[in-house]
Amino acid sequence: MNRNSSVFTGLLLILAGIIVLLLSLGYGSWSLIWQIWRLWPLILIIIGIRILWHGPSSQWFSFGVLFLLGAGIIALLIINPKTHIWPGNAAWNATSNDLVVHRAAYPGVTSGNAKINFGGGMLTVSSDTTQWAEGRFGGFKARTAVKSLNNRLAVTMKQSGHFPRRRHRDWDRSGTWNENNPSNRDFHWDVQLSPDLDWKIDLKTGASKAEVNLANLRVKELDLKMGAGDLTLTLGDKSGDSSVKINSGASKVKVILPKGLGVKVKTSGALLHTNLGSQGWIYNNHEYHSPEYDEAASHLMIDLNMGVGDFELVRK
Numbered sequence: 001m002n003r004n005s006s007v008f009t010g011l012l013l014i015l016a017g018i019i020v021l022l023l024s025l026g027y028g029s030w031s032l033i034w035q036i037w038r039l040w041p042l043i044l045i046i047i048g049i050r051i052l053w054h055g056p057s058s059q060w061f062s063f064g065v066l067f068l069l070g071a072g073i074i075a076l077l078i079i080n081p082k083t084h085i086w087p088g089n090a091a092w093n094a095t096s097n098d099l100v101v102h103r104a105a106y107p108g109v110t111s112g113n114a115k116i117n118f119g120g121g122m123l124t125v126s127s128d129t130t131q132w133a134e135g136r137f138g139g140f141k142a143r144t145a146v147k148s149l150n151n152r153l154a155v156t157m158k159q160s161g162h163f164p165r166r167r168h169r170d171w172d173r174s175g176t177w178n179e180n181n182p183s184n185r186d187f188h189w190d191v192q193l194s195p196d197l198d199w200k201i202d203l204k205t206g207a208s209k210a211e212v213n214l215a216n217l218r219v220k221e222l223d224l225k226m227g228a229g230d231l232t233l234t235l236g237d238k239s240g241d242s243s244v245k246i247n248s249g250a251s252k253v254k255v256i257l258p259k260g261l262g263v264k265v266k267t268s269g270a271l272l273h274t275n276l277g278s279q280g281w282i283y284n285n286h287e288y289h290s291p292e293y294d295e296a297a298s299h300l301m302i303d304l305n306m307g308v309g310d311f312e313l314v315r316k
Helices: 003-024 030-039 041-054 059-081
Strands: 098-101 111-118 121-126 131-137 142-149 152-159 186-193 198-205 210-215 216-225 228-237 241-246 251-257 262-274 287-289 299-315
Touching: 030 111, 098 142, 098 152, 111 121, 111 186, 131 152, 198 210, 210 216, 216 228, 228 241, 241 251
Parallel strands: 111 152, 111 198, 121 186, 121 210, 198 216, 210 228, 216 241, 228 251, 241 299, 251 299, 262 299
Antiparallel strands: 098 131, 131 186, 142 152, 262 287
16 A cells, blocks of 8 residues: 555544544434445545545645545534434334423424324324423324424324224214223323424324314424314414415314414315305405405415315304
8 A cells, every 4th residue: 555545544534533433422423324325425525535636636635625525524413413414314212102302402493393193093282381392192102203403303203003993983973083982082192392493293193083272383384184083273373474284084174263364275175065155255266365364464374175074264
């Protein structure tokens, strides 16, 4: 091995050592070791630097490229000391009946993504927590994952196991989840999110009765998918302009909104009944507009896609 090759190899080993040292001190996440296959572009970069090192270009130029590469990786680890670097690589916790995301564990976050995947039963979502997020999971336990990136908190709650096949006694004659059946009371998830963050919420539930009270939350986006069931969704006016998507099967959907909020409701699917026309809303090309929409300070866009069902909007 000639002297130039020795210097090049030595620099790479120094860079690798610095990265491992930072990981040992708590910067970044050791989970990136298991994601090493995602780093295959670095092979091309190293080959390119080595070609420059042995080519007519100045070795100082090659050293500069290697230095910038190393500095960028080190800076990323230091800036995000508790972050899982790779998007979608949240470390799954063991299944459990509860989750608490403490503020002290994730200081400095200003917004949050909440992803809730619930098989079926009774689901309640509210803002009754002093932490960033909490969950109580009755029936099937939940697999949970928490990470932060660029001051954004990401919380995932996913049901562990399969919801039992639908039984007639689980539902009353109106098609609503029968919460009076003692065996159904076990299938109850209670999720609470902090009112101090701007939230983007992705909620997916099977056949269920869901009471989602987001009146005190700053919800910028809500994407809700549900099977047959009964949904009561309460929203406030703390979010400024926001959007809600609701995709459901045969269900009853009730949305409670504050007065003065400008609202558009775009409908598609086999919506059987709605009370919007009787409230004087303007209808044009599958879209309802609230009478005060143009003068309102805050606006809400609801994209409603229902299989067969009823939609009711109430002002309070």
